[in-house]
Each structure stands twice: as C-alpha cells, then as structure tokens.
Amino acid sequence: MKLLIADRDQDERIGIRWLVSANSFSFEQILLASSFDELIINLENDVPEVTIIELDMIPREHWNILLSRIKQYTQIVIAVSAEATYERAKQAIELQAVDLLVKPNSPESLKKTLYRSVNVLRAEHSSKQRQANKYNTTTYRSLFIQDHQNETADSLMVLQTEDQNKLAELRLFLETYYVMEDVLLLPVSDLIVLVFQNKNTKQLEAVGNRLLQDWDEEKNEPMAIVIHSQGIIKSLHEAYMQAKGALQVTYFKGYRQLIHVKQNVEWHTIDPFLTPQEQREWIDMLNNKDKDMVKSWMYRHFLSISEPFPEPGLVRTRLTSILAQIRRYMKSFYLDQGVYEELYHKVFEEILYSPVLYRSVQQMILFTGQLFDGAQNQLESSRHDVVELGVAYIERNYHHQNLSLEDVAKYTGRSPSYFSHLLNKKMNISFIQLVTNLRVHAAKRLLWETDLSIKEVANKAGFRNANYFSRIFKQVMGVTPREYRMEKDIDLN
Secondary structure, rough: EEEEEEEHHHHHHHHHHHHHHHHOOOOOOEEEEHHHHHHHHHHHOOOOEEEEEEEOOHHHHHHHHHHHHHHHHHEEEEEOOOOOOOHHHHHHHHOOOOEEEEOOOHHHHHHHHHHHHHHHHHHHHHHHHHHHHOOOOHHHHHHHHOOOOHOOOOEEEEEEOHHHHHHHHHHHHHHOOHOOOOOOEEEEEEEEEEEEOOOOOOHHHHHHHHHHHHHHHHHOOOEEEEOOOOOOOOHHHHHHHHHHHOOOHHHHHOOOEEEOOOOOOOOEEEEEEEEEEHHHHHHHHHHHHHHHHHHHHHHHHHOOOOOOEEEEHHHHHHHHHHHHHHHHHHHHOOOHHHHHHHHHHHHHHHHHHOOOHHHHHHHHHHHHOOOOOOOHHHHHHHHHHHHHHHHHHHHHHHHOOOHHHHHHHHHHHOOOOHHHHHHHHHHHOOOHHHHHHHHHHHHHHHHOOOOOOOHHHHHHOOOHHHHHHHHHHHHHHHHOOOHHHHHHHHHOO
C-alpha cells in the first residue's frame, strides 16, 4: 500500500512520515506533496490507497478538481486543518474523509485513524482474495466504475451500521452468517455491499429482515439495509450508486430498517438559513428562556419532515444557522467558556457528523435547556453580587446627608430603578428604609455611648437636621432621642 502526505508545512510532512515509519503500518511507500500541483500529480501517477490532505492548501477555485481526483485515485482520505471551522468540516464531508484532524495533530489521534484505515483496506483486500474466483465478472471496479463489459443482472444489498466503528464487527458477522454462503461480500470504507445471484425481491426481503433481526439480537446496534432488486438496471455501478443514495434517507428515518430502491433519490431544495422572522422567533425564545417553545419549534421544523426530503447537507447547515443564534445568546451571558463551551463544540460536531437527524435535534434541545439554566444562574449570581456591593457601599456612606439612590446605582453599574428592584427582591426593603435603619442604629449607639448633643448626633448619623432626626427616630423607636438617652441613664442608676 501507498500513503500520500500532502501538507505545506515541511515539519508536518516529516513528522507524519516518521510516525508512520515508527509504527507497524503496512505502507510500502510514503509519498510527500507540498503543494496542490504536487498532490494532483502524486494522485494520478501513484494512486495511493490512503491520502492525508491539509485542507488549507487547496485553492477554492481548484476544489472541484480535487474532488474528482480523490474519487478516481484514492480509497481513503484523512483531512487535516488548522482551522476548526464549519467550512473545513463541510469540505471533509464532501471528500468523504474518515476523519478531520485539527492541528496541532495529536499523534495518538492520527495513529488511531491510520490503524482504522489500514484495517479497512486489509479487510477489502482479504475479501477480494477469498472471493476472487467466486464471480469472475464482479469486482470492486464494477462497483465504482461504469464497466459495460461487466454488466450484470445481479441483485445487491448495501448495509451500514449507525456507528461506523462497528463496521468491522459487521463484516465478521456476515462472513460467518449461514445464509451468506453464496454471496459476494465487498466491504468499502463506510458500508458493506452484498452481491447476490438469482434472488428475487421477496427472497432478498426475507434475507434482509433476518439479517436485521439476528444482528440486532446479537449486537444490539442499529443497522440499515438497502435492497436493490435485479431487473431494474443492469449496471452494478448504477445499482450501487442508487443504493448509496437511498441509504441517505436514514438521516431522516433512522436505522433498524429495510429500504427498497425504487429510483434515484430526489432531494427537496430548502433555504438553509433562518429567515428574518425565524431569527426574531429564536431571539424571543432565547430571551424568554422558553424551553417548551424551543422544543416545539425544533420538532415542528425538523422532525415533521416528509418525503421528498431536503438534502441532508442543507439541513445540517440550517441547524448550524440556529446554533449561531444560540452562540450569540451564550456570549451575552458570558457562557462561551468552560463546560458550556465544551458542550457547544460537542453539539456542533453532532450536527456535522451524526448519521441521524433526530439525535442532533435532541442534543440541541438539551443544550439550549442547559444554557437557560446557566443564564438564570448567572442572573441570580449577578443580582447577588450587585446587591451586596450596593449594601456595602451604603453601610460605608450612610452618614453622608446627601447619599442618594443614584449614587449607589452608579457605583454598582446599574440604573437606579433596576438596583432598587434588585434590593427589594433580595432583602425585601427599599433604599430609603435601609438608609434610615442604618442611621437610626448609628444614632442609638451615639446616644448611649457619647454625650454629644441631639444636633451633633443627628449630624454624625447622616440626618439633615435635628428636628427631622427626632421625628424619624420616634417613628422607628417609639420614643424621642432625648427619652431614649434618659432610659439609658435610668438603667445605669
């Protein structure tokens, strides 16, 4: 096998080559490319089985050229990028890359991806070797290339596990399955093709239903099977491409089912971006922290879709458009960090890579609910801090006769009405009541502990004059300041 490493960074190229050479990979030749032109030349001349591509090195105007060459000349693509963006993830999906690694590359992640790729290639090679003589007219070439010399009326099944890591288990399961004695098994990178001879639709249905049942009982893992019956078209390549297209409806319908190919899948075109009205709806739902409305909106717009289905890529883009609204909401409450930031990236990856729409929708609903809880906690924490800050300021300055609500509000960075609202909600007291209580308490201490005159006590406690002080003091204590001091003298005697 050959490996092509295409990266503009020489250190990256050499580092990956060293990693491959230092581990037990089965590459007889490692090719290096430092530019787009070198990448294309190596693909066409050497036809590497595995290609590692730095997406950032591909000029936008040459993207379609790369797609056509990748489909023709390499089996497995591993994408690498320094940009963890939706655009790069979308490019990796278009290339049908087995993984998208973000620089700086983790050696363990790269090794894991390479081992998985090599195992897939070995499985394909082993299957070819075992079955090369079974059907001399059916080969991998017939699957991938329109080969009229090898036209066939055979029927085929396409099987795919929801979890791509379970594909190797599925291959082993099929190799030992008792009804699989006279079938050609062709594993490819993301699914397995079974080619049958002389089986009609009802026979294929019986085999497919039994496979689904037995696999589920043994592994309890979701799997979908697409049946393409004989007689519809002759070319194995056309049958394979139609079956692969039909398999994409699992994004909307889910797995654990048998799907019949009737014709080429026709996708419905939608605008993947939110309309101005939908943006306003999301702003309102987020600001109101309305979990029920978010759930209802998501179910109505994504889980009630009927055929013809929209193209899955457009649906993923629409989900990311909603996630952008949610992202702005996160920033407004300073939730774009820590655990919420990690959850955000998990939801983003779920949207890009989840094989079924339902799971992406559920993850977004749950994530939005968690954000609402986090935003509420932030608000409560903010209220607590603001009130404590304001009260501390009042306690330090109550003796100033001109202390006002505006002074305290300015100190806390809030408007007077908003601070008054927070104070009342937290302490069940108004600004005037709080200041008055503090001043009366200070006056009581001065009346008992000093011989200051009533006027001096009023002045030190923050009252504007002695008459006003006496009136307020009597309202609170039930006695005048003079009577209160006299009670102290009586107690002492």
